[in-house]
Amino acid sequence: MKAPRITDTSLRDGSHPMRHQFSSTQVQAVALALDEAGVPVIEVTHGDGLAGSSLQYGFSATSEMELIAAARVVCRQARIAVLLIPGIGTLKELEQAQECGAQIVRIATQCTEADISQEHFEFAKKLGMEAVGFLMMAHMRSPELLVQQARIMEAAGADCVYVVDSAGAMLPKDAHERVKALKEALGIEVGFHAHNNLGVAIGNSLAALEAGADQLDGCLRGLGAGAGNAPTELLAAVLDKMSLNPGLNIYKLMDAAEYVIAPMMPYQPLPSRDAITIGYAGVYSTFLLHAQRAGERYGIDPRIILTELGRRQAVAGQEDWILDVALELARGSLPT
Known part of the structure; x- marks a missing residue:
């Protein structure tokens, strides 16, 4: 095994629990701490990527372009990455992000829709950016099908393709x-x-590393959607004990987690009942509130609704299934 490159996504995935309310001052404090700790890549955008600030996904308190520029100016060695989900972000926002200092773009699609990313990879390479593919909800498809999708991204110009456990549904064997x-x-x-x-973010990351992963992600103090991500400071400590530390200062990361990010956090992400249900069912965390409302309306445990949605392999954009499932359960058409 070799030491992986670490990307910290506190300022992107962490935007979800922060309700997209990061300020430029907060972003600079986090980016500076990560940079001084030796983290080579720092991701900065709305939780749903470029142009995610909207009524549908939640408005940002500060323009993401301002946040990208704020992070870039304090970093001496770390490179700034942004997330782009085709259909939310466009080439226009990608070019603006590059002008503001972004050097890496992570282009994310459902794990069955890599074909919609081709022009985004091609444009990123024209801009001189490193381009990384994100195959989201990767637990839903077999390794063989993921390979087919990853090859589409590779052919389009991807420098790396990620297996993304969006719902936290994988076990180490799956990763x-x-x-x-x-x-x-x-x-x-x-x-x-x-x-x-499911409480196995670090275990899954190590399983991925054993399988040959070149890059791993983390968030300070696990700040991220659902039950959070693999904590960057914990991942660094484990890698160091394995003699695979890629140049991270463990103590500085611990301090960044404890004294920089923790005071900003509205709550500590953890495998709560709801988060476990999301991982167990294998669905997006955005389904949770809708399932809770439907469950209250029809007298159905929302966990049963979510589990059935997972069985049906529901993805983002299929929220209308939630009411259908709740109605079927209420009528006794499905086992509870």
């Missing part, structure tokens, strides 16, 4: 199998992005 399949099939780097809904 290992998917990363191993991509490593054997691709001629580019492979990454892994973990969520902690």
Whole structure:
């Protein structure tokens, strides 16, 4: 095994629990602490990526372009990354982000929709940016199908493709199998992005590393959607004990987590009942509130609704299924 490159996504995935209310001052404090601790890549955008600030996804308190520029100006060695989800962000926002100091773009699609990302990869390369592919909800498809999708991104110009455990639904075996399949099939780097809904974010990250992952993600104090991500400071400590530290200052990361990010956090993400349900069912965390409302309306445990949605492999954009499932359960058409 070799030491992986670490990307800290506190200022992007962490935007979800922060309700997208990061200020420029907060972003600079976090970015500076990460930079001084040796983190090589820092991701900064709305939780749903470029142009995510909207009624549908939640408005940002501060323009993401302002946040990107604020992070860039304090970083001496770290590079700034942004997330782009085709259909939310456009090439226009990507160019603006690059002008504000972004050097890496992580282009995210559902794990079955890599074909919609081609123009985004091509444009990123024209801008001189490093381009990373994100195959979201990767637990929903077999390693073989993920390889097919990853090859589409590789052909479009991706420098790396990530297996993304968006719902925190994977176990170490799942992470290992998917990363191993991509490593054997691709001629580019492979990454892994973990969520902690089932409490195994670090374990899954290590399984991915054992399978050959070149890049891993984390968030300070686990600040991220659902039950959070693999805590960057914990990931660094574990890697150091494995003699695979990629140049991170563990003590500075601990201090950043304790004294910089923790005072900003509205709550500590953890595998609560709701978060566990999301991971167990394998659905997006955005389904939770809708399922709770439907459950209250029809007298159905929302966990049963979410589990059925997971069985049906519902993805973002299929929220209308929630009422259908609740009605079927209320009528006795489905077992409870």
